Amino acid sequence: MSQVRVRFAPSPTGFFHIGSARTALFNWLYARHTGGVFVLRIEDTDAARNSEEFLRVIYASLTWLGLNWDEGPTVGVCGGGAFGPYRQSERAHLYREYLEKLKAAGRTYEKDGAIWFKLLGERHEVFDEHRKKTVVKVKNAPAVIDDRIRGRVERTEDEDFVIVRSDGNPVFHFVNVVDDIAMQITHVIRGEDHLSNTSKHVELFQAFGAPVPAYAHIPLILKQNGPGKMSKRDQGALIEEYQRRGLLPEALVNFLCLLGWNPGDDREKMPIAEIIRLFDLPGVNQSNARFDEKKLAHMNMAYLLELSADEFVRRAREFFTRLGGENATAKLALAADPAFFRAVMLLSQPKLKGLEELPAYTAYFFTEDFPVDAKAREKALAKGDPAARLRELTAALATADFASDTAIEETIKVLAAARSLAFGDYQPVARLALSGTNVGPPITGMMRVLGRDRVLARLGRFVVG
RNA sequence: GCCCUCAUCGUCUAUCGGUUAGGACAGGGGAUUCUCAAUCCUCAAAGCGGGGUUCAACUCCCCGUGGGGGCACCA
Numbered sequence: 278m279s280q281v282r283v284r285f286a287p288s289p290t291g292f293f294h295i296g297s298a299r300t301a302l303f304n305w306l307y308a309r310h311t312g313g314v315f316v317l318r319i320e321d322t323d324a325a326r327n328s329e330e331f332l333r334v335i336y337a338s339l340t341w342l343g344l345n346w347d348e349g350p351t352v353g354v355c356g357g358g359a360f361g362p363y364r365q366s367e368r369a370h371l372y373r374e375y376l377e378k379l380k381a382a383g384r385t386y387e388k389d390g391a392i393w394f395k396l397l398g399e400r401h402e403v404f405d406e407h408r409k410k411t412v413v414k415v416k417n418a419p420a421v422i423d424d425r426i427r428g429r430v431e432r433t434e435d436e437d438f439v440i441v442r443s444d445g446n447p448v449f450h451f452v453n454v455v456d457d458i459a460m461q462i463t464h465v466i467r468g469e470d471h472l473s474n475t476s477k478h479v480e481l482f483q484a485f486g487a488p489v490p491a492y493a494h495i496p497l498i499l500k501q502n503g504p505g506k507m508s509k510r511d512q513g514a515l516i517e518e519y520q521r522r523g524l525l526p527e528a529l530v531n532f533l534c535l536l537g538w539n540p541g542d543d544r545e546k547m548p549i550a551e552i553i554r555l556f557d558l559p560g561v562n563q564s565n566a567r568f569d570e571k572k573l574a575h576m577n578m579a580y581l582l583e584l585s586a587d588e589f590v591r592r593a594r595e596f597f598t599r600l601g602g603e604n605a606t607a608k609l610a611l612a613a614d615p616a617f618f619r620a621v622m623l624l625s626q627p628k629l630k631g632l633e634e635l636p637a638y639t640a641y642f643f644t645e646d647f648p649v650d651a652k653a654r655e656k657a658l659a660k661g662d663p664a665a666r667l668r669e670l671t672a673a674l675a676t677a678d679f680a681s682d683t684a685i686e687e688t689i690k691v692l693a694a695a696r697s698l699a700f701g702d703y704q705p706v707a708r709l710a711l712s713g714t715n716v717g718p719p720i721t722g723m724m725r726v727l728g729r730d731r732v733l734a735r736l737g738r739f740v741v742g
Numbered sequence: 743g744c745c746c747u748c749a750u751c752g753u754c755u756a757u758c759g760g761u762u763a764g765g766a767c768a769g770g771g772g773a774u775u776c777u778c779a780a781u782c783c784u785c786a787a788a789g790c791g792g793g794g795u796u797c798a799a800c801u802c803c804c805c806g807u808g809g810g811g812g813c814a815c816c817a
Binding site for chain 2: 286287288290320322323325326389390391392393403404405406407408412414427430431432433434435436438439440441442443444446448449450453468469470471472473474475476494496497499501504505506532535536537539541542543544545546562563564565566567568569571572573574575576578582627628629630653657686689699700701702703704705707708714715716717718719720721
């Protein structure tokens with residue numbers, strides 16, 4: 278069998294969202310699984326709605342997700358190829374050429390200044406309730422699609438449709454098919470919302486005498502609250518939003534793979550190489566899937582937890598850098614001593630659900646001017662004699678060994694034992710004095726990272742009354 | 743309204759005629775613990791309805807019902 282060629286063909290008319298990303302992902306997976314070619318084609322035939330900004334977002338999002346394209350617009354290491362240009366706005370000559378073929382074959386006519394594609398078959402008029410007007414339906418030999426995911430899909434009726442607008446610009450159905458022919462696309466993997474278009478496309482392929490590609494219509498992603506499919510305006514829809522929030526792309530990719538596909542067993546978290554090995558079209562589900570941000574968050578945490586120390590620190594720094602001047606903690610963290618920054622990050626890594634928690638979680642490490650949470654204060658000072666505990670702790674830590682968490686823990690335990698108290702009698706007030714909150718990394722690690730001077734200063738400065 | 747399509751726990755899903763219907767997320771309980779998480783154990787939770795086919799149907803067929811998509815000089 279000849280080489281698989283698939284394409285992802287977004288139009289830069291809106292922000293890049295999760296459904297598009299998954300379509301791109303499934304195409305990419307299939308190309309990688311089969312050793313085929315992944316083509317990126319920009320469908321920018323609607324001049325009025327296109328924007329360069331949206332185009333940049335497409336490139337940036339695909340790159341961030343790691344969905345490298347073999348052919349397409351050249352961006353970084355991606356792109357190039359022998360079938361270009363890959364933006365439809367630059368392929369007008371080709372569409373004219375193909376239009377002539379259709380005209381020569383007598384398959385077009387003009388109406389209202391636009392050029393229409395003429396279907397073959399028996400015609401009859403019917404009132405369309407949706408459009409509130411009479412339309413001409415064409416009953417022809419059934420267009421049969423042997424869908425790789427859904428099986429046999431048949432459609433017996435269609436309508437003639439516009440292929441070139443009255444302003445001279447060709448329309449989606451037409452350019453989509455022409456480019457698939459010209460770029461020798463073998464498999465069309467797209468959202469189920471295109472299923473009803475497919476008969477039109479099949480008829481165009483046949484009109485050109487071109488081989489019809491294999492189709493695979495993947496189920497849609499439904500919004501998590503309320504009815505309907507996910508759209509650009511829904512919570513959690515935009516890819517760049519995840520990037521901004523510091524979600525790990527590998528977690529998002531893994532999560533997306535599981536929305537409509539599974540390896541056939543219980544495995545969920547898998548390296549992408551393994552997914553590529555196992556992915557295939559017949560394994561894709563037929564039913565729509567509801568987006569679940571909780572599961573995504575869990576996947577993200579799982580990936581975060583297993584990052585190596587170096588990698589975690591690198592990503593944390595990257596995240597803070599992106600926040601830049603907008604965030605006070607980010608500014609201070611980036612300016613901090615790198616070794617200290619690293620220690621703070623590694624202390625926090627096991628406790629986080631996502632990088633976006635980092636600024637709030639680590640703020641007090643980078644400044645002495647941190648707020649004290651009122652509720653936490655009330656809770657921490659409610660029991661026992663916190664003022665006494667604070668004094669005792671300060672005295673004990675003044676001469677303690679700060680080299681390791683266990684050394685600090687030992688010091689506090691010895692102190693507690695001497696007074697028939699427990700570690701837990703010192704922990705709340707110490708945590709409050711050191712961080713201003715009642716949640717955070719282990720107190721001993723916190724002390725070790727802050728160092729004796731800062732710890733003693735904060736404990737000494739803290740006023741219980 | 744017409745056309746297409748889908749249907750297992752709240753959610754994502756496994757099962758491809760014979761299982762105590764399995765896993766994951768979320769939820770309840772417990773263990774662990776210096777807080778909060780994480781982790782471990784545990785509980786609760788599903789075959790849309792009705793007809794067939796078959797010795798046997800979650801699984802195959804039909805009809806309902808419900809969900810989703812489409813019905814542009816958008817893509």
